[in-house]
Amino acid sequence: MQPRRLLRPCLAILLFALFAVALSSGAGGQHRRGYPVPPAPATPDAPAAPEPKLSTHHFDSVTMEREAKEMAAVAASIPGDIEQLKKGLLPSNAFDKLKRIEKLSKQLPRFAGEQLMALQPRK
Numbered sequence: 629m630q631p632r633r634l635l636r637p638c639l640a641i642l643l644f645a646l647f648a649v650a651l652s653s654g655a656g657g658q659h660r661r662g663y664p665v666p667p668a669p670a671t672p673d674a675p676a677a678p679e680p681k682l683s684t685h686h687f688d689s690v691t692m693e694r695e696a697k698e699m700a701a702v703a704a705s706i707p708g709d710i711e712q713l714k715k716g717l718l719p720s721n722a723f724d725k726l727k728r729i730e731k732l733s734k735q736l737p738r739f740a741g742e743q744l745m746a747l748q749p750r751k
Contacts, residue, residue: 688746692739699732 702725709722 688739688742692736692743695732695735699729699736702729
């Protein structure tokens, strides 16, 4: 009778161990290696129509002209600021004006160089 008494707990422990091993090895779940492959697009990619080429030459010349006018206007206001400095008054935007003139003076030669490169015939 003794072997039968020990058989039930041993059998229960054995089944529990098998169940635990089965769960830990993932036999019950799905295994994926890597990422899933996405489905094909509903409509195949048509060749893209060439985009209309905007006239960068015109845009650059308009931008260059606008910035040249802005620089001239800002530069024209500097002598008045200098007169106020002589009187001991410091206009609040004097440094901003000078920084803007500096920035524009760096951009204008770049625009001019691009314009010259655009106008030269390519070999």
